Amino acid sequence: xxxxxxxxxxxxSYHHGNLKEALIEAARRxxxxxxxxxxxxVDAARLVGVTPAALxxxxxxxxxxxxxxxxxxxxxxxxxxxxxxxxRGTPLERFTRMGEAYLAFAEEEPGYYAAIFETRGGHLGPQxxxxxxxxDLLVEALQSTFPDGFGGVDPRFIALEVWAxxxxxxxxxxxxxxxxxQGVPDKxxxxxxxxxxxxxxxxxARSG
Amino acid sequence: xxxxxxxxxxxxSYHHGNLKEALIEAARRxxxxxxxxxxxxVDAARLVGVTPAALxxxxxxxxxxxxxxxxxxxxxxxxxxxxxxxxRGTPLERFTRMGEAYLAFAEEEPGYYAAIFETRGGHLGPQxxxxxxxxDLLVEALQSTFPDGFGGVDPRFIALEVWAxxxxxxxxxxxxxxxxxQGVPDKxxxxxxxxxxxxxxxxxARSG
DNA sequence: TGTACATCAGTGAACGCGCGTTCACTGATGTAC
DNA sequence: TGTACATCAGTGAACGCGCGTTCACTGATGTAC
Numbered sequence: 186x187x188x189x190x191x192x193x194x195x196x197x198s199y200h201h202g203n204l205k206e207a208l209i210e211a212a213r214r215x216x217x218x219x220x221x222x223x224x225x226x227v228d229a230a231r232l233v234g235v236t237p238a239a240l241x242x243x244x245x246x247x248x249x250x251x252x253x254x255x256x257x258x259x260x261x262x263x264x265x266x267x268x269x270x271x272x273r274g275t276p277l278e279r280f281t282r283m284g285e286a287y288l289a290f291a292e293e294e295p296g297y298y299a300a301i302f303e304t305r306g307g308h309l310g311p312q313x314x315x316x317x318x319x320x321d322l323l324v325e326a327l328q329s330t331f332p333d334g335f336g337g338v339d340p341r342f343i344a345l346e347v348w349a350x351x352x353x354x355x356x357x358x359x360x361x362x363x364x365x366x367q368g369v370p371d372k373x374x375x376x377x378x379x380x381x382x383x384x385x386x387x388x389x390a391r392s393g
Numbered sequence: 394x395x396x397x398x399x400x401x402x403x404x405x406s407y408h409h410g411n412l413k414e415a416l417i418e419a420a421r422r423x424x425x426x427x428x429x430x431x432x433x434x435v436d437a438a439r440l441v442g443v444t445p446a447a448l449x450x451x452x453x454x455x456x457x458x459x460x461x462x463x464x465x466x467x468x469x470x471x472x473x474x475x476x477x478x479x480x481r482g483t484p485l486e487r488f489t490r491m492g493e494a495y496l497a498f499a500e501e502e503p504g505y506y507a508a509i510f511e512t513r514g515g516h517l518g519p520q521x522x523x524x525x526x527x528x529d530l531l532v533e534a535l536q537s538t539f540p541d542g543f544g545g546v547d548p549r550f551i552a553l554e555v556w557a558x559x560x561x562x563x564x565x566x567x568x569x570x571x572x573x574x575q576g577v578p579d580k581x582x583x584x585x586x587x588x589x590x591x592x593x594x595x596x597x598a599r600s601g
Numbered sequence: 602t603g604t605a606c607a608t609c610a611g612t613g614a615a616c617g618c619g620c621g622t623t624c625a626c627t628g629a630t631g632t633a634c
Numbered sequence: 635t636g637t638a639c640a641t642c643a644g645t646g647a648a649c650g651c652g653c654g655t656t657c658a659c660t661g662a663t664g665t666a667c
Contacts, residue, residue, distance in 0.1 A: 200609090200610055200611065200661085200662060200663075201610075201611075202610090204610080204611085220430060221430075222428060222429075222430025222431060223430060225652080225653070225654090226653080226654060226655090227652070227653065227654080235611070235612090236611065236612055236613065237653090237654075237655085238611075238612070238613080238614095238655080238656080238657090239610070239611045239612075240654095240655095241655075241656085242609080242610055242611070243610090246654075246655075247653095247654065247655095302564075302568055302570075341577075342577075342578065342583070342586075345571070345572075345583055346558065346583055346586070346587045346590070348561070348565070349558055349561035349562045349565055349583065349587070350554065350557055350558045350561055350587070351561070352561040352564065352565055353556070353557035353558055353559070353560040353561025353562070353564070354557045354561070356510075356560065356561070356564060357556070357557055357560055360510055362510075363553070364553075369549075369550075370550065375550070375553055375554055375557065378550075378554070378595075378597075379554045379557070379558075379591060381594065381597040382554070382590060382591045382592075382593075382594030382595055382597050383587060383590045383591065383594065384590075384594070384597070385590075385594040385597035386589065386590030386591065386592070386593040386594025386595075386597070387586075387590055387594075389586075389589040389590050389592070389593035389594070406629080408628085408629060408630075408642090408643055408644065409643075409644075410643095412643080412644085433619080433620070433621090434620080434621065434622090435619070435620065435621080443644070443645090444644065444645055444646065445620090445621075445622085446622080446623080446624090446644075446645070446646080446647095447643070447644045447645075448621095449622075449623085450642080450643055450644070451643090454621075454622075455620095455621065455622095
């Protein structure tokens with residue numbers, strides 16, 4: 186099971202040995218560069234150094250490969266968030282770290298992030314799954330970080346707002362729409378301050 | 394300059410008479426259904442009842458048509474926001490109406506919204522343009538609605554957060570990721586409460 | 602340890618398709634006289 | 635009002651291209667004896 190070819194041009198063996206993983210990796214790269222719609226089986230096969238037909242030994246087709254990528258991205262994101270949530274420090278520090286992990290994931294793994302949100306079947310929000318979803322983790326983190334609650338507001342309400350803010354910052358940043366000039370705080374600072382404001386200002390909509 | 398054909402199958406004239414507008418309209422529809430990447434000149438021409446080649450009498454090519462759509466969407470959005478901002482009522486009512494207008498635009502004109510954010514050259518954020526951009530309108534609205542300021546925080550900082558929250562809610566909603574179950578507030582309520590929280594909790598990141 | 606052979610991962614040629622774009626053309630419009 | 639004609643919007647055929655997918659095949663692997 187060792188990799189037989191070390192690079193795309195290395196053809197020392199008829200069998201690739203690690204083709205499935207290599208194709209997923211290639212898809213991740215191309216999706217990051219061109220989006221889900223711009224991703225092509227032919228390109229992925231070429232990058233890996235294999236005939237397009239070889240792909241069908243490992244996937245039912247293009248859509249199946251995309252679903253696999255989205256699934257892995259989803260798992261990766263959940264793991265990162267869970268790791269941040271169980272890291273050292275005060276609850277607030279861990280919660281802050283979780284937000285940073287979300288933005289960092291979107292920035293470092295744009296292929297995964299796009300696959301998750303643009304592929305059919307990839308649901309990030311509230312859902313019934315085996316393991317806790319990112320959204321579940323967010324609700325959990327909010328509750329343990331702010332045990333006094335949010336002025337009577339449902340934690341899931343706050344979680345949706347925090348998630349929307351995070352997603353908005355991540356996608357605007359990826360689209361190059363956030364200003365990058367000096368003196369303007371970056372998305373990490375925007376998220377940190379925004380989340381605190383959302384939490385502390387939760388009752389504002391009611392009290393006036 | 395009256396329209397010669399009333400429908401796609403109506404071929405009572407050799408000349409279309411209103412082809413440019415009809416093509417933009419068709420593009421808007423297809424982008425809404427399939428995204429910018431899934432939009433096709435051939436489909437647009439077929440829907441309008443014209444040969445694909447006819448398109449080149451009005452646009453340099455596919456990219457030029459997309460840019461035109463994005464530009465119109467941008468203008469439409471700016472007009473809607475400006476209208477809300479100058480409508481009747483208290484500053485807070487007008488500001489709230491502005492947020493609703495943004496979400497409504499994304500929902501009612503998904504083709505425009507996608508074109509704006511996915512097409513090269515379409516910038517929604519801070520920019521140097523002739524007319525005030527949506528972001529400029531947002532900053533202006535914040536300042537006039539909350540003349541006492543935001544605890545020393547730059548209004549543009551708040552504006553970025555409000556915009557990110559709006560964009561996040563709009564895109565999550567379009568992707569079907571927001572829960573639609575009973576008892577869960579919709580995106581309009583989420584935005585209204587979120588914006589108030591962001592405004593009133595602006596100083597939270599500093600004071601605690 | 603050596604050999605026969607089943608398994609199966611990858612090949613390469615081919616397919617049908619729809620795409621964006623070009624080109625010489627043609628038919629309708631609308632203006633000059 | 636009628637006619638000649640320049641303008642130009644749309645036609646239709648063709649192009650080269652890259653796509654996803656299929657198929658019979660072949661070469662390497664690894665197991666049974």
